[in-house]
């Protein structure tokens with residue numbers, strides 16, 4: 001962590017009470033840690049608006065492994081984006097369904113592009129991209 005500076009914040013009584021409730025629910029050790037997390041989260045989310053920001057993402061997929069050539073297409077896309085594909089893991093959920101999580105690293109625009117190619121494949125039943133920008137200085 002870089003050199004610490006102290007700041008004072010004025011909050012309304014009700015807003016502070018809700019904030020303290022959130023802190024307790026999430027088990028933060030103190031207000032400072034909760035505020036630091038909120039600031040980091042806000043900076044990271046803001047970074048997502050810029051296509052060239054450094055980011056990491058995880059694409060979650062549930063798909064039918066009987067779908068024609070879907071597994072093969074997933075592997076092809078990961079090979080095509082070798083630099084951005086960090087890892088993937090596969091879980092056999094039941095007789096028909098598989099869960100695959102593909103972890104990507106790169107620019108925001110690259111991760112969106114790769115995720116769109118994966119998510120739109122025929123046979124994908126459920127999908128979600130979770131992405132965080134990591135371009136801001138977070139300490």
Ligand code: NI
Nearest residue numbers: 065091092098
């Ligand atoms: Ni499977």
